[in-house]
């Protein structure tokens with residue numbers, strides 16, 4: 693069998709004509725992934741709870757990549773706001789082909805010192821928020837028989853870490869949710885995959901980055917012996933959103949500098 697594996701002149705990673713809704717898109721990994729998708733020619737909507745930050749991030753992407761980029765305020769834990777977010781995305785972008793669930797929080801501490809309210813807060817954003825956003829976009833993706841769902845889990849969804857009980861529980865749940873969603877939607881031309889980032893220097897990690905112990909821990913935990921650079925998340929997002937990943941679903945893609953290889 694000598695069938696061509698790709699067609700000459702076809703860029704498997706080109707997202708021209710695709711639209712992406714990126715929660716947590718105002719900063720950190722969400723912003724980096726939105727910029728990556730725009731660099732591959734997708735139009736994007738960036739969502740966070742603060743409209744000024746979401747709009748400023750969108751303006752930067754528009755300026756840097758010449759794509760349509762919209763900032764929108766929504767709290768992903770509130771069903772009515774998620775519905776309004778989808779309506780705004782469909783109005784502004786025409787449709788949502790790609791959903792990136794990057795909105796997330798972490799509350800650290802020994803289990804005995806954390807409150808039930810803190811546990812609920814982490815689960816609400818990381819698990820319920822992700823679930824609500826997945827649920828919202830499916831009808832449109834099903835109607836068009838094409839969709840890409842990319843959920844941000846974590847290396848801490850694959851391995852444990854002391855002082856992270858709510859966060860690790862939430863990210864393990866995101867991985868399992870993604871697998872079940874992949875099985876449920878494959879028949880509709882939709883893929884669902886999880887990215888498991890290792891340590892990236894975003895606002896979420898400032899408490900660790902600011903401490904000597906934290907810095908040493910990150911260097912020790914990764915095979916590459918360093919923090920990731922923000923742009924190192926982009927390839928995974930572009931890949932999973934593109935036709936290059938058409939046969940990839942239910943997968944967890946670690947971008948963790950080898951954290952979970954050991």
Ligand SMILES: NC(=O)c1ccc[n+]([C@@H]2O[C@H](COP(=O)([O-])OP(=O)(O)OC[C@H]3O[C@@H](n4cnc5c(N)ncnc54)[C@H](OP(=O)(O)O)[C@@H]3O)[C@@H](O)[C@H]2O)c1
Pocket residue numbers: 715716717718719720721722739740741742745766767768769793794795796797817821844845846847888889890891892893894895896897
């Ligand atoms: N950084 C890492 O090393 C790392 C490693 C593994 C996994 N991750 C995961 O990657 C994702 C992004 O992390 P990050 O480091 O980029 O975090 P970040 O810099 O703290 O950004 C979090 C983003 O989520 C938004 N957000 C938080 N709660 C929200 C809510 N209820 N509704 C809507 N938006 C909300 C924030 O905006 P507002 O506050 O304005 O709403 C912000 O845009 C998270 O799911 C995180 O768990 C990160």
